[in-house]
Amino acid sequence: METVLSLARGTAFASTAAFGGVCSGLALWRDGLESRTRSLFTTIASTAAFAGFALGVLFLTVRTVALLGKPPSAINFSDVLFIILGTRFGRAQLAALGCVLVGAASLRLLHKPGLAAIVSVLSLLMGLFSSHSAAGGTIADLVINIAHVVAAALWFGGLSALVVAMAHQSAARPEGPSRRLSGFSNIALPLMLLVVATGVTLAIENVGTWPGLVATEYGWLLMGKLACVGMALICAAFVRLKLLPVLKSEKSVPPLAMVLKTELAFACLVILLAGCLSQAIPSRHVEIIWPLSFRLDPAVAWRTIPGSRLLVIGGCVALSVGSMAAFVLGRAGMWRWATIVAAAGVGVGGAFALPALSVPAYPSTYATVPVPYDAEAIGQGYDVFRANCVACHGQRGRGDGPLANDLKPPPADLTAPHTTDHTMGDMYWWVSYGFPSSAMPGFADRLSDMDRWRVVEYVMALSLGYEARVLGPEIAAGQPWLHAIDFPTCSGVAPTENSKGESDGSAKLVSIFRDGARMQHLDQLMQHERDIARAGGVIVAVLPSPSEKIASAGVLRNVCVVFDLDHRIAAAWNLYRRTMINPGFHDDDLPPSIIEFLIDRFGFVRARWRSDETDGLASPSQLVEAMTQLRAEPEINKRGVHNH
Template identity: 30%
Template sequence: MYLSLAFVRFLESLPSALAVGLLLLPRLIGEDGGRFRVPVAAAAVFRALLGFVLLYLIARQIIPAERPIDSALLWEFTLGTSVGKAWIATQIVAFVFAGLAVARLFVSSDLLDRITLWTGVFVLAMVSVTGHAIDDGLPVWTQVSFLLHTAAGLTWLGGLLGLIWWMFTAHEKPPEVAAKLAERWSMVAKVAVGLVAVTGVAMAYENVGSVPNMLATPYGRLLTLKLALLCAVLLCALAIVRYMHRRPADAFNVDWVGKVGSLEAVFGLGLLGIAGYIAVITPASHETDIYWPLPFRLSYIATWGQKPIFPSPIWWWAIAAGVLAIVAAAVWWTPATREKRLYATPAATIAALFCLAVSFSTEAYTDTYNDPTQDFTAESVTRGMTAFSENCVGCHGAMGEGNGPMSKDLKNAQGLKIEPADLTAPHVGTHTIGDIFHWLTYGGLSGVMPSFSHVLDVDDRWDMINYLLMLSSTNRSRFIGPQAMIQWLIAPDFALAEPKLADPGEEITTFYKLRGKPTLLSFARCNATGDEKAALDASLVKAAEVAHAAGAHHVTVYTGDCPAFAKSREPLRPAAVEKAYSIINRYPNVPYTPEIAQAHFLIDRSGFVRARFKQFGPDDGNASQFGAQAAILAQEPIVEINLHSH
């Protein structure tokens, strides 16, 4: 179905693009374009009629296959869906364009020609409306980019096809007329291709999501191929431009320009075919089945970020890159080697870039950029903690520090002693979550850690990875204090219970939805008595007061007889939330406990843990420090959290 829909979109775009090109080219040199009127009208009518086939295929793709499509259902789909309404809009414009093109067969008018041309450009822009641009969840600038991208790209392609037609059917024209047309079309093409490049970047930012997705997803791989074809197009265009600059003043080789233009058009048709296909498949940013095809990836954190000691392979590759870059510059600027610089300099530059890339490369797997099937929530973390305690503590230890009871006796197949990884060490951050998923699925690099795919299903493995993300932060989290730190520790999400005094229309159902302004997350177990009970109650009441005074959200995870005034929004599953956050509620030389006697975490508006207060005492200054820091955090820009860069 995808191929059928993509093919029809290709057939729909091509004739309207050619019609616009044949309308535009004669205007560039003042021709009346009379010999192109019949082809323009035929192409416009064909485009309008083909729209009905497109509607059926779109409906067939969305409506379940077991449900037959009749005229009544198709009518309901057209009038009752956003895709159908968008199709109506495009079809109206297409028939207006067809009507104007047919009218040109009987009426000669410069005004009619102008109106027909701009209506055709509008038809080209509307091609995207029945594709990904229909997604109303996209930002306005992205939706506008879709319209400009298709209008500019198809105008360029149509003009190129029209130029080839003109070149091969205008042998009686003087060479200077052909040269004039080629030069003026070149200016239009530069603007169109420039617009395609700018809007293409904007669209890729929204639909691809990351650089790795360019190779790790079907959408991204096709977009990479599209970029390769665009480079081929630009090389052909460059060849024509070089000829235009060097040709004799009184000559113009129409056949040669036509042949190079034909090759450029072939690449352009390939671009159009790919564009039609990626318009109907899942964007890379929405893809969940991500396959990384290379055995390596580029990473600063995993290479230079580890501060490699000289000498090492990383240093040698970087030095080689520097030497080759110097050679490339020397060849370019040395007079004696100028004859060879067109070949030697690019070759040396490419070799330098290759060596530099190798210095940044680290091992990768098919799962390296996999996205988790389980959200980073407190519930997931606690499930992962249980799975870890049942399967991993023998080697890695109860807190993942590589000191389990079996750690001293581990040996690989060659009999060499192997030490389990310390999962709280900084090296954990050099791996992607997909790397960890791969090792859980297929076993560790040393050959000692077994595969857990037969013990843990996919969701269980991602639960464990969410726990490991928390666990890997424990060494650094020991030192979280009242002074705000940089953004690095992600606060796990959790479900919120319905507040007793909810505002009308309020739909804050998760901790994640509190993002936008700072939040104070308070934990307490009110099981003390006497003076300890009074001091704890006073601290909790003070926490509620400072959160309210700072304009921050307040979420409380209290057990026992805590003061009612101090309570605010509460989690739906408090035990899971307390257990998850207990992993990072650690202090130096204090034994770990899954219970939190009292702690107050300051979460910024992006969802990062930034500070922690043991209590809010009358004379410790924590209340004033919280207010000052909450005011600063409220002014920070919101940063999108990405678990892949944990």
């Protein structure tokens, strides 16, 4: 069904664009065309309009059946009327079909091909509003979509008209083909630049990531479309640089017709694939199932794969030798051998370098994590870890459990930096199906899907906590990397009602109190809350229980007070407690009475203070200065921990 829809949409677009292009050619070249050629133009335009209308009706019909979810025999007239008039898709398609009919009437009855061409473009724009890529976007996205569609339609339609005109050129006017080709070439160049620029922008918006380009239907269609655009551009460049200068001095150039038809064939493929793309769900909205056994990650591979430097050097040498040999053969006119040698150089170089630039990957490597990175999930993940993983990995996750000595290879140290070299999807796969070439079993049959994700989040937080030792009271400008652990805060402090506060542009000072003995620090913060608010900050105080002074949670003088009655918040954030002075390698250290974290507006921890260290807690003036510094930073990184 979806294949039929995609082909119908793409062919309808191509037919309507060809109709508009031929009508444009008829309007612009009317005086330079013989009567027989003008008649042929009219016939081709009428046929294209009929095909566009018929295919548009087919697309509307099939999509209506799919939207209603009923068998065709059960659909009545009111159902069809609801889809056509009651949905944006139906109204857009009805308007597009109406424009095609108006365009055909303008050509056949009014004999105004220019008006028909304008109406055909309107038809394509109306159809745009029923596509996935144009749905739910911003005004800027819509403008880019419109520019992309109009430029593509003008290019394809003009090319169609040019091919027809060149095939029926008048022998009495030898200068006509050269003039038409030169005029179209001058127009096609900026059109194609606009198509490519807007296409790249739309691709970035709809694909989002490289995995989305490689591992989704939308990405595959997009790569096919880009390949066809590239081939069409090669044909166009050959015509413009090689054939057009010859045509200006000679009456005919035999290869010209073939090259133009080849370009038109690739253009047809571009339009068909564009139709398929308009019906495909964009990659950023699709769960990615990684199809390869590896992924490119040079930074990790360079550190972890033995001999990776030699492999990369060998690949570069093979590529350089192949390139130089191909250049020499090309200068000697041996183009076939030059191509073979260049391809061999790329292949051998890739065979050497690829293993040194990639790491193992699994179907879930780029999976979207369905569990929020918050204190509740991390706490539940710790419960799962304690019940299932301690025997091998140990209470602290350092690979020193009771069974560790009998296992070959030994269990991994989950607190080591290598943990963050892997994606959370990698770890989810190992928890589910076991780690290759090790004694680690899979837990897919014992743990629920959510529990497996929760234990992965706990392990990630545990490892990040050991890396967080380098975090101190000073903010490293423009270098966020430690992801904040979320938890519910006060309504009104942040529209999302969580600790990160990414949506309201505020930095957050999270103060976690282990007991109620040092409430004077909270009093001091409350006395300076206006200065902190003017610096773009919000104070969130996490207390273990109500006190005589603060009996209920909520907003108290613009300070958010949260009661951590089950101690989940403190336990999760204590994973980030370690410093260079208090590394906590053996987990035998007590958390400080007060520990504070400064979170920027993008959800990253940027500074930390402990009440039991020499520097102690930050003064209000230091907090104001730090928050002012964070507010001045540009948008530097919004990647979430789930993408790590």
